[in-house]
Amino acid sequence: MKIKSVIASIIILLSLASLINPFNAAADEKVVYVVPIAETVEKGLLAFLERAVEEAEEAGAEAIIFDVHTPGGVVDAADGIGKLLTGTDLKTVAFVNKKALSAGAYISLNTDEIYMVPGATMGSAAIIDQQGNTAGKKAESYWIAAMKAAAVESGRDPIYAQAMADESVDLSELGAGKGELLTLTADQALEVGYSEGTVKNLNELLEKLGFEDAEIRNVNETFAEKLARFITHPVVIPILMTIGSLVGA
Template identity: 70%
Template sequence: MRKFMNLIMLLFVFSILMIPQPAFGNQKTVYVVPVEETVEKGLYAFLKRAVTTAEAEQADAIIFELNTPGGAVDAAGEIGKLLTSSDVKTITLVNKQALSAGAYIALNTDAIYMVPGSTMGSAAIIDQQGNTAGKKAESYWFAAMKSAAVQNNRDPLYAVAMADETIDLPQYGAGAGNLLTLTSDQAVEVGYSEGTVADLDELLQKLGYADADVRSVEESFAEKVARFITHPVVVPILLTIGSLGLVLELYSPGFGVPGFMGLSALLMFFYGHMVAGLAGFETLILFIVGIALVILEIFVPGGIVGAIGTISILGSLFLATDNVVHMGISILIAIGISIITSIIMIRVFGKKMSLFKKIILTDSTNTESGYVSNRNRTELLGLEGITLTPLRPAGTVLIGTERIDVVSEGEFISKDQKVIVVKVEGVRVVVRSKQG
């Protein structure tokens, strides 16, 4: 009986232990997300996954550890919307720099902290060539920076000064052509930073998350690849490699290295944009259909099939982006470089490179190589004949027993007149009137 009671007690204790217990002290959950390198569409895909995960786990806060020189304005705009729409508290820890688009991202979070020596600001909007953007784009960016500051109760003057070099704040080195860039101390002074901390651990302690369940969100390999591929500089490079490879493949038999490189570059382009959430399978299918139609044009001449294929390819590229202007510039760069490179490689290196020896015809059908295009009738020189037809100036002459097509030197020679052969150029036999 005693053994039976002991077994009952053991089962009771075990069942108690199996019941999920609340965390001691109501443990909080904090997600830490690194934001590094250039801001582009691939970063947006990563941050969206991180925010979605934190919301699903009902986290208490998300800490974004920023160290970025900035990047694409359109990507920063999407990230800003993502952060402001989240129900989870968002906190930025500027660990070294939050410049340009990075400053805009920081301003869209609920709180900002900085480590000593960090900077935030210098948010001028520039184009892909490194020049200041037009007035329309600047106006949009000024308004976006101001709105990001206002929504989190920060003085918008300093946010606009980060983007507008005409705002005079001499005490912070801004104005007279200089954009505002705040140090960690200056950010605290103007209310753009809630405080300066040595590192992430000190920030967690300061916020009351010292005993929290801290979870790091790292980029997956696919997201890293997507960030690299969607970089504004990498896109035209991939398109150039793709177009150049396919152009060279058209002049080579079979399927070789140029075609493999071209298709690989283009597939990488679509892969990165699909991972970043910019493109779907429909864009890839449209691209494949376009390539098939261009190849079909080789066997079905007329131009219509090839034109439809080209339009399909270009359409798929534009559908894979949300910035038509940037994509248009990238395509023009790719086409221009492909044309120039093709001309240089064919004209300068064509005879030296083994690849071009296979795709360029170097033989000539000359006499020295043993080729004879037509019989040369040099044996007719000086022979006489009788015109069988009038020469106006072409006609027929009987020389011996052979009828030969001839031409006069431009004069009219009537029928049954004596002529003499004065010149032979291949099959062209020139005669002159015997009386002349």
Template identity: 55%
Template sequence: MGSRRQRLAISLAFIVLACILIPFQTLVHSDQHQEEGPLVYYIPVEQTVERGLAAFMDRAIQMAMEEGADHIILEINTPGGAVDAAGDIAKLIQETTIPITAFVNTDAISAGAYIALNADEIVMVSSASMGSAAVIDGSGNAAEDKMQSYWLSRMKAAAELNDRDPQYALAMADARIDLPELGAGSGDLLTLTADQALEVGYAEAVVSDRAGLLEYLGLENAIERHMEVSFAEQIARFVTNPIVIPILLSIGSLGLVLELYSPGFGIPGIMGISALLLFFFGHMVAGFAGFESMILFIIGFVLILVEIFVPGFGIFGLLGVGAIIGGMLLASYSTASMLMYIAIALVVTAVAAIFIFRYFGHRGFMRKMILTDSTSSEKGYITNETRKELIGKQGESLTPLRPSGSAVFESDRLDVVSEGGYIERGRKIEVVYTAGSRIVVREVKENKLEEE
């Protein structure tokens, strides 16, 4: 059993090392083009806008610049996402010297509309839409006024960046702006169809497909490169999602708590370590975590293993948890957000642990975590025998009782204790109480033995 646990620990250590090395390998390789003609890079902007997408776009734009791309096309199809991630992507677009066209081939909603507005040109397919960019909080309600004001200023600046009328960008984010001619009445956010966007100057062209897009851009003979999100980056995008982070941390902390209360290393520990590995792996690929956060995580991981295999009154476990939390804070893009995620995970862990131990403590795998056995005479366990038959018997003290000493009762020599007073050697005594090996006596004063 011990060797099996050691092999399991070694395997987990190799997984940790792999997670350190994999993110620094080349994720996607693209050969240098030797054909003649302008080079066009297609970069997908799909699914939720989050930090992982920003990291992918940074890598993709850098690769396009290194290969001397003549044009970058952002293929946008997103329902929106995080404001901070959208801001990072907008900054990448603005700092890029290569012409960038936002190709809205389905939807550019919320943060997607903001990203599109930062591009040099916007081209849409006929069935596409763009808009509905109100900022909301984590519970789905309208964000506070301060954040709303900030987001409105960002939308306005993005529209003015390419000489577009800012009132339409503001109407996308503020339901109080009334534009009934475009279907945005009082209380409605503006969402533009492709034709409406073309009409108000929020799209330079409406095309049917990529070929039509290249024809509009005058790049019919272009060499096309298609950037793809690698498997590692897909994991990073999933793991860095603000909804997924507290879930992973909750699973990780709950698994470690259950493991600390169970013998050896088993399913809870594997579950917890795997969740934390996913967290750090995703944040390393996304570019948020460096070697220092991984070193802290490894130190914490080793300390928790020491606590599991060499119990140390919880000291190693607490130090390990502290090191892992420190690594999380270093790996985060926002310390305040990470502290909130950790707080959520701790609350979830405490509630789940109490529920599990209370209602499942004697069932399934939890039976291995809680001691349910007991000692009894039926199982062969024998405690000190209480000799109740001695109560009332009289004998003689063989030694002074101060208050303990020895006495003889008939032929039995026993260790006894007085009720509290001093009894001289050779005095007649009587047993008044017994409990286990404890025999309490008192002196029989009216019948003293004759001294020799």
């Protein structure tokens, strides 16, 4: 009986040890966050992404994959998002899931790696201000410099980033002569070094990155964050300002 008791005690101790063993499978499981960057880029999106990045950092994630599908948006919001992405120590990946235009291109260039689905596009970085108007020359000059700097920071040739925002650059070989803004297809982006690869879907991307067995955590917007995005939308802001002026009159 004593031998049985000793054996039982050993089994219990081994079981407990396995729970705290730093080399067990659960402890070694990689965590990857997937965060959408969809629709218009505005201040509400920046606030949402700040929360998502903070959660990923606190969880000790291996990487954050940003699922990008946006026509662009507001300059100052894009600038803030760019600083957010370059400021984290986590690996950041832009998954251009159809389009990363204007501010979306800038955001993608501020990640560590870019992957695109077949038929995806990136570029055409014309900018608008918080009121939804086309930005002036001063803002345009800043934006061109910011696009180039983002490309240089990520080790990419800045001429293509400049051509996305500057109509004076002639890249006729890529379908963007003078007077036109550059928009890259998935094949063109891969050719000029603005993409690390073309993948069919998120699962293929995870496999390519070596995260096929990782725990995937999707971060979605809360109701409050969705409301904030609606209120800070560049089309909605002028309407709210007009209503405010009428009420205050």
